[in-house]
Amino acid sequence: MKIHIQQLDNTYSDQLIDLILNIQQKEFNVPITIEDQPDLKQIESFYMEPGGNFWGAFIDGELVGSIALVKFDERAGAVRKMFVKKEFRGKELNIAQELLEVLVSFCQKNEIDSIYLGTVHILKAAIRFYERNHFVQVEKENLPGFFPLMNADNVFYYLNLKQIKAV
Structure with a gap:
């Protein structure tokens, strides 16, 4: 299976x-709706215009994963919408890793050197993934003032890209 990642x-x-709500609602029972995520209908204005981006991973034309970056400060961004369809997860295909590397590379090229993210404590595999990728847990009250909080999130992470070699 060949993975193709594109903006x-x-x-x-x-x-x-379709990808994200299925994972949030059906797989993890997170009480979130499309109304709670209007950014998914405004990708260009919400993500790209402020200096972030949105990428998807495709296999045979099917969208199987996503990751986005919200730039919320001059040199800082937040990882958002990191999802991979259940049947495409794991080290065999390494889709999450490839998506994260595309985002980190974009940050490095665009002088964004701090990335943050929020997740939900029940997403144990996601938390392990972030920790394997050098993200450090940070208390909610220590997040930057402009960090775009999501109501469901209760675990937060930070990655200093100045300490990571260029991808």
């Missing part, structure tokens, strides 16, 4: 909504 724009909103 996404508003034309991919419906595919993204």
Whole structure:
């Protein structure tokens, strides 16, 4: 299976909504709706215009994973919408790792040297993944003032890209 990662724009909103809501609601029972995530219908204005981006991983034309960066400060961004379809997870395909590397590379090219993220404590595999990738847990009250909080998130991480070699 060949993985193709590309930048996404508003034309991919419906595919993204389908991918993300299925994982959030059906797999993990997170009480979140599309109304709670209007950014998924405004990819270009919400992510790209402020200096972030949105990427998707495709296998045979099917969207199987996503990751996004919200730039919220001059040199800082937040990882958002990191999802991989259940049947495509794991080290064999390494989709999450490839998506994260695309995001880190984008940050390095665009002088973003601090990335933060919020997740939910029940997402144990996601937490292990972030920790393997050198993210350090940070208390909510220690997040930057402009960090875009999501209501569901209760575990937060930080990665200093100045300490990571260029990807």
